[in-house]
Amino acid sequence: MTDATLNPAPADLNVEDAPEGHDEPQLLPLDAWHRARGGRMVAFAGYQMPVQYDGIMAEHLWTRENAGLFDVSHMGQLVLTADAGIDAVAKALEAVLPGDIAGLAENRNRYSLLLNDDGGILDDLMVTRRRNAAGEDELYLVVNGATKYDDIGYLLDVLPDDVTINLQDEQALLAVQGPRAVDAVARLVPGVTALVFMTAGAFEWQGTPLWISRSGYTGEDGFEVSIPAEAAAAFADALCAEPEVKPIGLGARDSLRLEAGLPLYGHDLDPETTLVMADLGFALAKRRREAGDFVGAERILAERADGPAAKRVGLIVTGRQPVREGASVVAEDGAVIGRVTSGGFAPTLGAPIAMAYVPTALAIVGTAVRLVQRGKIHEATVAAMPFVPHRYVRQSTMTGA
CATH class of the missing domain: 3.30.1360.120 (Probable tRNA modification gtpase trme; domain 1)
Structure with missing residues (x-):
């Protein structure tokens, strides 16, 4: 073009x-x-x-x-x-x-x-x-x-x-x-x-x-x-x-x-991340998926079929201290296997939460993961998102509608 x-x-x-x-x-x-x-x-x-x-x-x-x-x-x-x-x-x-x-x-x-x-x-x-x-x-x-x-x-x-x-x-x-x-x-x-x-x-x-x-x-x-x-x-x-x-x-x-489980560009999304990794598959329309006529389609369709190497998940962090962006997800031997991309205290839940990219094998609700922030270990559990249910209005609120 x-x-x-x-x-x-x-x-x-x-x-x-x-x-x-x-x-x-x-x-x-x-x-x-x-x-x-x-x-x-x-x-x-x-x-x-x-x-x-x-x-x-x-x-x-x-x-x-x-x-x-x-x-x-x-x-x-x-x-x-x-x-x-x-x-x-x-x-x-x-x-x-x-x-x-x-x-x-x-x-x-x-x-x-x-x-x-x-x-x-x-x-x-x-x-x-x-x-x-x-x-x-x-x-x-x-x-x-x-x-x-x-x-x-x-x-x-x-x-x-x-x-x-x-x-x-x-x-x-x-x-x-x-x-x-x-x-x-x-x-x-x-x-x-x-x-x-x-x-x-x-x-x-x-x-x-x-x-x-x-x-x-x-x-x-x-x-x-x-x-x-x-x-x-x-x-x-x-x-x-x-x-x-x-x-x-x-x-x-x-x-x-x-709390709504919504990714923020520059933090949870970036040029190294695909929509499959980010768990945004709804953004790929069926017609476009079948045609494969967009940039990066070969990689995206392959990840959709075979699974990506890593996936965005929600985390509930044990304790009261929030884990922030940049913290590492680590294996039992201490090897870094993922990263926290957003994190903070959730006022509605009264608990710390986070989003992270973890190996797809760990991206299952209920899986225990270990995080390291400034040398301190934090325990967390993969959780379903959104953490707080969405309250979008999908039917008109007009009187008589």
């Missing part, structure tokens, strides 16, 4: 988290908003982001019981169009994504993976087919903040030259997550209750256009809202004026997604 077109072109962007010339992390559209509410800011994915407000434990439990507002504006929001039509774009994307993109219905989301030539994961992302205000079909992609510029460069290389990639850096992205998220959002945006998990649509709030999907990365019900950056603070104020909603930082977002 030949080069695609980017609008606007990232001529000044390197392959790192942030643009060249930016020694300091970039600021989110809501940077001042976070600071005014006591957000403790840290550098993450090339941005200053709030890690906590009232404390990670309190914010985690609030989200599980009520609704939390997360600023995820660091994520890359990409819109793909082409002179040849959106079907041509979808088919072209299937060269590097293992999902059924061509068969994606309008206003439907699909989780997928951007693959390299060896089947390794360059990023995980969400794809939605939608129609814009001009009535034109387009594909809307949400990619990870730390990889968005690399993703754009890769797509420029592999997509046909009539494809335009629009990086929507004028848009903020807010996530409202928790069992009472629907109550709060529906008061501001009537009609969102018609959405179900992994569907999306165009809405309006006080004359401001919104793109809302019923999705998120906490395991809870909720929404992700794309909104013009200049309107984000007012919308965030309106959300937090609702009794169910409080601002929540990165710390609780991480502990929530860990």
